[in-house]
Amino acid sequence: MSAPTPLDPTLLAGGCAGPAALRPLLETVLTALADGAAERCGPLPAGGPDAPEAHVGGTVIPERGTGAHEALGALVHALARGAADPADPHCVAHLHTPPLAVATAADLAASALNPSLDSWDQAPAASALEARVTAELAALVHPSAPAPDALVTTGGTESNMLGVLLARERHPAAPRVVCGENAHHSTRRATWLLGLPPPLTLPTPRGVLDPAAVRAAVEGLPPGEPVLVVATAGTTDSGAVDPLPALADVVAGARRDRPAGLHVDAAYGGPLLFSPRHRELLAGVERADSVTLDLHKLGWQPIAAGLLTVPDRGALLPLTHRADYLNADDDTEAGLPDLLGRSLRTTRRADVLKIAVTLRALGRSGLAGLVDDVLAAARLLGRRIAEEPKLTLQAAPALSTVLFRPAGAGDDRVAAIRRRLLADGSTVLGRAWAPDAEGRRRLWLKATLLNPRVQESDLTALLKLVLERAAEPAAPARPAPRSSLLSLPDQRKPPDDRR
């Protein structure tokens, strides 16, 4: 309880004195971020998991502290130097977005004020803001619905789980989930978590669900068994969008025989709704019983910014939950908002702030511009690949994902080239299995374009790097030294050496 000194590492971020305490520390952070990025000088550190750039020195819990500036400088610098930075135009493996500066700055205020969205008396303004943002975003997804609403989640995995949970709770018996092979892995993980049978998973040889196959599968279920069809609007592997109107028709038809629902995982594709040019790709999504949306993908938010939308807030009633210290009946009756049913979490960060600030700063049209830019970049990359005889394009990009491979390379070679580019520190590409022109399942390199600042020259350089690596002879299959495992991708380590 002694008075703090200016360099005291126990100064607080909140209150009237918080901003003054934060200012010099933030300067230390910005300097470390800039220095780390300059030293990394690329999308990720070269050398793979064993490179010193990917590690930090010293003990994690020293007996005596090193002080706020030393600790911030050392660890932020290490993290920046050893980052895979999605702001680099060659960091395109995953739905791993480069966050906007405006959203990132807003996120600082959520950390400093630390509102917790599980009770009004921890978050008066934050809870009011969240209610408005969730209602307006849900209305974007379900524009004709009477009372659209949304929950803020940690991401698509939690949103998909909530979609399955709501189906479990609204039906008298456990529902069977029906999805495609193209569905995100979190659908299956949700059924496991929730104690449901595994999903009935249908082949998707063309990358999307076949409505006729879904209808047949549903009709093959035991009479009366509830069903939840899970469709995807923007698959992780290729960005493909399932035929939502036809699937909504299948679900509507199934309701003659059984309780039936439709959940759409639009974690990736959802923000196309901002864009007049592209929103038609999501037609039908408004008919879903629940929809997953991730603004930390095509929404340029720092993690986490997930949503689950429903056309009617009554659908969220199964999450109602009482804890006397947070939402006692007499407090609720006296007018205190009851927030506990708006998440499966209790303590909950105000991730809504950065979303609200971004929506206001850019407007609907500003976000549409960014969506249009990355989809245009993907189409440009697709054309460049199609024009290059040494490369094979899997298909014209549906959203912003481009699958391609060096012409004639085997699947192992494709995997090795990807790891070689990672080990170089030159390019972070993803991988995906998808059919080739003859319908054979092949491994492809995956470029997921999310960076609205990407330039045509970046795409040209990216393809040049891939072509260079593809032209090299495959690495020999000899034991790898610990320091360069990634540069010898065909090497198989003995089991006792696995990490």
Next chain:
Amino acid sequence: MSAPTPLDPTLLAGGCAGPAALRPLLETVLTALADGAAERCGPLPAGGPDAPEAHVGGTVIPERGTGAHEALGALVHALARGAADPADPHCVAHLHTPPLAVATAADLAASALNPSLDSWDQAPAASALEARVTAELAALVHPSAPAPDALVTTGGTESNMLGVLLARERHPAAPRVVCGENAHHSTRRATWLLGLPPPLTLPTPRGVLDPAAVRAAVEGLPPGEPVLVVATAGTTDSGAVDPLPALADVVAGARRDRPAGLHVDAAYGGPLLFSPRHRELLAGVERADSVTLDLHKLGWQPIAAGLLTVPDRGALLPLTHRADYLNADDDTEAGLPDLLGRSLRTTRRADVLKIAVTLRALGRSGLAGLVDDVLAAARLLGRRIAEEPKLTLQAAPALSTVLFRPAGAGDDRVAAIRRRLLADGSTVLGRAWAPDAEGRRRLWLKATLLNPRVQESDLTALLKLVLERAAEPAAPARPAPRSSLLSLPDQRKPPDDRR
């Protein structure tokens, strides 16, 4: 794909240019935080949920954006003005911590770099840092265990759910959870989520589990049925610590007849392990099969900073999960770390960074000093209450929670006084049911002290405010105007007016 201008709201936070883009935006945030706090001038805005201070104006998704500085200034200012700020010494309702400036500044770097902990190629250095921090923190909980490990979670609720999930998965049949009435509500919610029978919940008239009652309850279960005993080290209501060594003995004894495990929810009390003065209160926790720890409580982290520790990392194997795009077998064999089994989430923020920076900046001894300070403050408050004849102390504080009530007030009156203080904007107190000296269950005011900067004068002023409100006549039971519902706490609104 046009070049950005300095005021462009679409500038990115990452890369070499990110820090320069962030700097002026952060200044806008700090100014808005300072102005909002000064205008609020207290722990929360006066007037309750209907006060304009708790709301923000304008549409949430305008057609055209207002720009980064306007949006940040307006919304951060509104959030600060309408916050319940735990850095204010009269904001003591919940386990809602005032975050350290150093941790908050570190959190900015996690947002800016945006590493995602679901695959190495999205988080090279962050994943290495997380592995070290989780191993060292787990070793603090399980010092003699061969391979302690921990998962980073969104908080105690997720950690408790994971503890129950691991029990479900390690036993051949569904385990029965046995806990006390004093357990956190998330224990029951976890069994519901996971499709397990509800917990066998034992009365805890003295605030803690009775080991003999637990033994009897376990012995009364069907032969061979697996059991998970959930104990609490720091209850939400009173900070009480269940008798961990005796409960560990009960579980050890039960293993003669059935699979049995012990999960300890030390979300609140866990960080006492940093303190040589107080760590003895947690003796026995090292014998648990899993332990919940929240560093966004007694750890002064911004939300979220939850952990689940286990004595042996093998216990985490049930979370193993494959998704070819994130942890393909051939990539794992080539040396790429497999991170997907370290969470039920997929995309996952680097909450570990702020934890690591705080541990390094303050050291073990610095955190111990903060723990000791808040426990000392609670004991001081307890003594002040015991000395005041117009107040009744429920019991000497176990950790940093103090339960008390105006002498002679009924339960409804206690609830009303709490709401009146909230509506004033003068004090944010919590509430809890606990026995009085005659063993009768009563409602108490709850002060949860987490602010290491609290002064003796703050505690004196807090009690003075409570005494003033307690001396006022109870509000009459007449219809409340919408603008002051909270000032008329005994009022019951008609159902159609409920929010």
